[in-house]
Amino acid sequence: MLVIKKKWLKRTIATLIFVIGLGIISFPFVSNAMSQQQQYRMIDTYNSVSRHSKQAVVVSTSQINKTLSWFKNPFQQFNVKKVDEDKKSNTINGMLTQVEMLGTINIPGIDAKLPIFKGTDDLQLSEGAGLMEKTSPLDGKKGSHSVVTAHRGLPGSKLFTDLPKLKKGDRFFINSKGKKMTYKVDRIKTITPDELGNFAKDDKYNYVTLMTCTPYMINSHRLLVRGHRIPNEKEPAPKQQIPWIWIGLGVVVAGGAAYGGYRWYKKRRSGYVKKH
16 A cells, blocks of 8 residues: 555656646746737727827826936836736736826837836836836927837746847837837947936937846846837738747647656556566
8 A cells, every 4th residue: 555655646746747847848938928918908908099098198298207307217126026016906807007008119120019108117117118207208209319118038028138139220110199100220239227328319310219128137237229210111010929828838738648648558558567
């Protein structure tokens, strides 16, 4: 009886290790897929809002920016626990209800399409990009300079992880208050967090700078990718999204079935050998 219990315990532990291993391998793909689905739902919701409502949101943001007398570093401290608590209090049926969306950004060069929120608090930056305080609204006008920020290496979501792959001449697209705008990357620069003189305005251009942390997972510096507005171009068709969530679940199920089949075959073979 003791021998049977030991064998059962070994099999159970081996099965658990196998399932946990599969879960660890598939988690990044499944988690990122779920995060992308959430972001796309937000983008679809924003796109369905009337043009008038979008204008009202941007105007209120501009008024708030005028009252701020300090520049906030959005990456200074990122509190994952606080984000989880905020999400619980601000989520209904999986949709954030207490954050304002100002628009969307599409960066074909790195296959990133994200909502842009008002502000750069932990909650906003856990779900997409944020318009940095004390910078211009996303109005597309000459003489303005907006800074859009997002994280790299966030667990379960790519966001701006691949931003360093952009090159001069690449395009990105912003949709805000019913206006679609195309930008051409003209400067890529790495700075320290206290170098705040890189967001100057120019009366001849409308600038948008994309900002994230660098180097990856060290985050001691900031990567700036600036673009100036050009005549609108047609956005490339989005790449066919790989259904990682179903692939990941399929791998787990198939792996579990294969392992179970192997154990069953081994058990039968062992019984057959004993009989003969």
